[in-house]
Amino acid sequence: MKKIVFLTGAGISAESGIPTFRSAVNGIWENYPVEKVATHKAIVNNPDLVYKFCNELRNKYAGCLPNSAHKMIADLEKDYEVYVITQNIDNLHEQAGSSNVLHLHGEINKVRAVDDYNLLFDYTEDITPDTEIRGHKVRPHVVLFGENVPNIEIASKILCDADICVVIGTSFNVYPAAGLVSYVDIDNPIYYIDPDPAYTPDYPDIKVIKATATEGMKELIKILNGEQ
Ligand code: OAD
Numbered sequence: 001m002k003k004i005v006f007l008t009g010a011g012i013s014a015e016s017g018i019p020t021f022r023s024a025v026n027g028i029w030e031n032y033p034v035e036k037v038a039t040h041k042a043i044v045n046n047p048d049l050v051y052k053f054c055n056e057l058r059n060k061y062a063g064c065l066p067n068s069a070h071k072m073i074a075d076l077e078k079d080y081e082v083y084v085i086t087q088n089i090d091n092l093h094e095q096a097g098s099s100n101v102l103h104l105h106g107e108i109n110k111v112r113a114v115d116d117y118n119l120l121f122d123y124t125e126d127i128t129p130d131t132e133i134r135g136h137k138v139r140p141h142v143v144l145f146g147e148n149v150p151n152i153e154i155a156s157k158i159l160c161d162a163d164i165c166v167v168i169g170t171s172f173n174v175y176p177a178a179g180l181v182s183y184v185d186i187d188n189p190i191y192y193i194d195p196d197p198a199y200t201p202d203y204p205d206i207k208v209i210k211a212t213a214t215e216g217m218k219e220l221i222k223i224l225n226g227e228q
Pocket of ligand 1: 008009010011012014015020021022023038087088105143144145168169170171172173174193194195196197198211212213214
C-alpha cells in the first residue's frame with residue numbers, strides 16, 4: 001500500500017462549525033487576544049483566563065461532528081496506509097474513524113498533570129488552576145505559543161517516507177508545523193486543499209486544489225483514482 005500523509009489545519013473543521021483561527025469574520029483570534037489566552041506567558045501570569053478560554057473552546061467543540069472530508073480521509077485506509085498529522089485540537093479525525101492521528105498542538109478533550117507531561121486525563125468538566133485529579137494539579141493539554149511541540153520529530157519521521165502528502169486548510173503561519181512539508185521527498189507529490197490558499201514560494205511544486213475541504217477531497221480522490 002502506498003503511504004499517504006495528511007497535514008490538516010483548522011480549515012478542515014470549518015465545515016463542522018469550528019471557526020478557523022485567522023479568519024477575519026469570526027476567527028478565534030479576532031475574538032480573543034491571543035497573547036492573553038494562548039501563550040506560555042499567559043498561563044504563568046494569568047492562568048484563570050487561559051483555563052477559562054480552554055473550557056469555552058472545549059464546550060463549543062463538544063457538539064461538533066466530523067464532516068465528509070474527515071470521513072473521506074478515514075475511508076482511504078481501505079486502499080492506503082494513511083497517517084493524519086493535525087494542528088487541530090478537536091477530535092473530529094478520530095470521530096470519523098481515522099486510526100493514526102498525531103496531534104501537534106494537543107487535544108482539547110484532555111488535561112495533563114502539571115508535574116508530568118505524559119500523564120493525561122480525559123477533560124470532561126471545566127477545570128481551574130486549582131483542579132486536582134488523582135493528586136495532580138492539571139492544565140489543558142494544548143500547546144501554547146512559546147511552548148515546545150513535542151510531536152514534531154515524530155511528525156517529520158512520518159513524512160520522510162510518504163508517497164503522497166496532502167495539506168488541508170492551514171494558513172502556513174505557525175511554525176514548526178508550517179515547515180513539515182519540507183520533509184516530503186522532493187519527487188513525491190504534495191497537494192494543498194484550501195479555498196484561500198497561502199502563498200507558498202518555498203514549495204514551488206505544490207499542487208493547489210483551490211476548494212473547501214469537502215469539495216477538495218472529492219477532487220483529490222478523483223486524482224488518486226486516475227480520473228483527473
Ligand atoms: P488558520 O486559521 O491560520 O488557517 C485556516 C486555513 O483554513 C486558512 O488558510 C483558510 O483559508 C482555510 N479554510 C477556511 N475554510 C476552509 C474550508 N471550508 N476548507 C478548507 N480550508 C478552509 O488555522 P491553522 O493554519 O490551522 O495553534 O492555524 C495553525 C495554528 O494556529 C493552530 O493550530 C493554532 C493557531 O494558533 C495553536 O493554538 C498553538
